[in-house]
Every structure is written in structure tokens, then in C-alpha cells.
Amino acid sequence: MGATEPDPFAIFHAPPPDETPGERAEREAKEVEAKRVSDVIDDRLRAEKLALKKDKYVVRVLLLGQAESGKSTTLKNFRMCYARAAWDAERGSWRSVIQLNILRSITTIVEVLQAEMDDEPIEPDTPTMPFSPLTPNTPFFEPPRPEPPALGTKTHPISKQPLSSLLTDKHQLLKHRLGPLRRVETDLKRRLGEGAVEEVDGAATNLGALGFRLDPDSGSLVRKQKGEWGVRRLQDALEKGSTARVGSLRGHESNDGGGEGGEDATDIIAGCREDMKALWSDEVVRVVLKKRKLRLEDSAGFFLDDLDRIAQRNYEPSDDDVVRARLRTLGVQEYRISFEPQNTGIFAERIPILEAGGIGGDAGKEWLLYDVGGSRTVRHAWLPYFDNVQAIIFLARASPHSPFIVVFPHNSTPTAVSCFDERLAEDSKINRLEDSFLLWRSVCGSKLLAKASMILFLNKCDLLKKKLKSGVQVKTHLPSYGERPNDVNAVLKYLKGKFRDILRQQSPELRQSYFYATTVIDTKATAATIKAVKDSILRDYLKSADLF
Ligand SMILES: Nc1nc2c(ncn2[C@@H]2O[C@H](COP(=O)(O)OP(=O)(O)OP(=O)(O)O)[C@@H](O)[C@H]2O)c(=O)[nH]1
């Protein structure tokens, strides 16, 4: 239509010929309002379109796997490599988590000593889940079922050997002097946990079978729930934890665990450094721990060998400390990482081509990484995140694991420690591995995830190495392992084969897959793995989006 031609619709918009000045004012006001509303709608549509366009180019990666398999630790490695500024800003606030990890170890030892002094019997071994054949399509997001005791599992108490004669006034004194640390621990727990205390996967630790719970008011463990804590919003928890102040060791209760009059948790911990060191280095204490099958040095968040460095007033966590710190994830944590083209290898090569073609110049720059809680009770929270996922990084523990629960009668402190007890280890290990296989099977078989690349980390290779070196025979714990060599490479090959078979059988369609043997607390080695993973995810993403 030419610019000079009359608008045929103008008649519909024209004011009535007999319009009064009042009507005119009213009409004009209505027109202004209509225009405003129309503009708002247009803006919103534009924003939505832009967001949709941007969203299309966001790479979504989910970290999945059992509890304590190393998901959060892997994510820490990612952030250390590719979100350095945010990582540096957050590092200091991990101090309270590391302190809590230390306090947990100390109060556990104190509890053990008390149990030994009281000549408490060691509880019978925990009944374990019977090994069942892998069932196709087993849903993993169901609430946990109570676990029946293993068929034919014998429970006979470990013989009582009172060490009380070796426990002297020195131990009483240490116990007395370190006793108040429990209050600091309680306070840190309360702050870091933000009341988000949930029941934990019984299958992973056998605690479900025993039934413990963490009392949110006192922060102490009582039967029927679990002795760890978790957070929904990590940053919030870290911030709160880092400001923890507690009542003085000399007596008065803290107000909400803190307040102006309280001592800083760091001061109290620094003040107890020599006593904590004396406790941990005491030979009799080591014998008691061994007797009660507590291998703290192999447990998550172990820092007792670093007390000289960490129990200081001016302690600042190092990268390695943060990587080794243990804070259980509950719910789903989302992390955004923006990759800069110059640092992204394959991505850097492709960007000019993509931009020249005018398509998806931003493709693959923005990543959303989702870290989830791995215990059975929180797996239901994974499902809403399965949509539109580019890759799954699945963490499985390479190390045969036999959680052994020591039950303390007073104010119970259950501790799952990776150590081998011949009787228990066999069942527990198989169950744990079975759970991991079932989980992997469910993830591989999910139709929602059919197009996602699958990346498997067989993690905790350092522990595997350590255990094999100590003489543990894999076939004892995993009968199907047969007569294969009892060395790291053979075990990894065997596990990889199993996981690969499941992937092939269960995947709804052909997909990319990658397998890595990892020790994600080794940040240097992991940096290389993470880079390879990033590049392959990106390559697959660009291919799938027809941008490559
Ligand atoms: N020795 C050793 N420890 C590891 C390794 N990977 C992780 N850890 C430690 O194991 C503990 C548990 O790791 P997380 O990353 O918190 O486990 P997760 O899978 O996030 O566990 P949830 O949050 O409970 O699901 C932490 O204290 C880590 O430092 C490893 O390769 N070797």
C-alpha cells in the first residue's frame, strides 16, 4: 500500500463526530492506557522470546550418583577451573564446614572413648539388605522402603575387650577439656543445616536399618535418624556458618548459638588445638578406634592430620581443603558458568564460524550445572531437572565400600566408616554397588534423558588403590569378579564393562558415552579430566544443535 493512500480502517478509529470535550478526554485517556498495556505486553513477549532464544543455547549438565560418590566435589573442580572469581569469593566461607568436619571427628572419638570407659559392648553388626538381581525399570525416585535384614545374616557380637586399664586420667582430662566442643559443633550444625535436617538413605549407610535421627533442636544425634546434615541453599548456609559465634567455653549458653557475647568458633577451636592433637595422636585412642572399627582417616571430611594448620585463629581454607570438605547436598543446587571463548578450546575454534553464520553465536557459552543430593530419600527431587539436559555426569564409587556402623549407646553418634569387615563387607559392598548399578540403569533408561550424553566417573580410585594394597580381595566382596587379577586396572576394567553393558542395554537410542577413572580430590588430575569432559559435552551439544 502506498503511503499516500487513505487507511481503510481509519473509520473504525475515528472519534465520533458529535464527541463532547469530556468524552474526548475520556477516550484519549483510555487510548493512552491501552497503548501502555500493549507496550507492556510487547516488552514481555520480546523478553520471553529473547529468554527462549538464550535458553536454547544454554548447556545443561546434571551431576547424578549415590550419596558420597563425589558429585559436589566434581562440581567444585568445575568451578575452580571455570568460575574462578565466584570460587575465590566463596572459599573463605567453607571454613565453618571444615571446622565442623573436625569437630565431628573429635566428638566421635570422645564418644568412642566414653563407650570404652563405660565398657559398653560393641553392638552386633548391622543387618544388611539382601542382594537381589537387577530388576529392569526399577524406579529410583521412589521413597525408600524399610530394608529387611539379610537372609542368613548372622549377628554375633564382637568380643568385648575392655581397654579400660589403658585409659588413664590423661584421657579423662582430654575428654573433659574437649567436651564443650560439642556445643560448638551443635551450633555450627544448626547454622549450616538451617533446620533442613532430613532422613538419609538407609541403603547407602545402613543407618535406615538402624534408625537414627538428628535432633534439630539439640543438634545431637538420637536413634531413628541420621547423623549428617544437609542444606538446600548452599550459599545461605555457608554465609550463616561463617558468622557462627557460640557461648563461652566457661559456661553461659549461647543465644541462638551466637550473639555478641559469645566466643568465635574459630577461637574456641584454636584454643583446643593442642588437646585435639593429643587426642588424635594418642596410641591408646588409636587402639580403641581400631577395636571399634572406626577408620576416621578414610571417612569424608577428615582433617585431623591438619590440626596445626587449620585450628588457627587466622586459618583460611585452601582450595584443597574446600575440595575435601564434606557437606551433604539436599535438594538441587544450580550453578551457572559462563565460558569465555578464549579459554574454551573447541568452543573458541567454533565461535567465529558460528558467528559468521549468524546462528547461535552464544551457543554453549552459558552452562547450568545441577548438583543433586544422592541419598535415596532426596532422589525424587531429580526428576524435574531431567528436561532438556545435554549431559549427565554420573559418579560411581570405584572403591568397594563396606560401611560399618558403630553404635554408641549414649547420645548416639553413628559413623559410617569405609573399612572392611569380612562378614559385613561382602553384603554391604554388594548392596552399594547394586544400588549404583540400579541407579545407572534407571538414568540410562530414562526417556527424558535419551538424548543426553552419558559421562561416567568411576571415582575414589585412590581409596580403591589403598584397599587393594592393604590386601583386600575383590572377589571376596564381589563373587562375580571371579579369578580376575586383584589390581586396580583389572577392577576398573571390570566395573567399566558392567556399566557399559547396562548403558547399551538400557539406552532408548544411540548416545555418546565417556568413561573416566577419577580421584576428584586430586584437583590437578581432575582439571585435565574436566577439560576433556567439557570439550566433549560441547562438541556433542553443537552437533546435536546442528551448529557444528
Ligand atoms: N578419598 C577420596 N575422597 C573423595 C573423592 N571424591 C570425593 N571425596 C570425598 O568424599 C566426600 C563426599 O563427597 P561429595 O562430593 O560431598 O559427595 P556427593 O556425591 O556430593 O554426596 P551427596 O551430596 O550426599 O549426594 C567428600 O568429603 C569428598 O572430599 C575421591 O576421589 N577420593
Ligand SMILES: [Mg+2]
Ligand atoms: Mg553433594
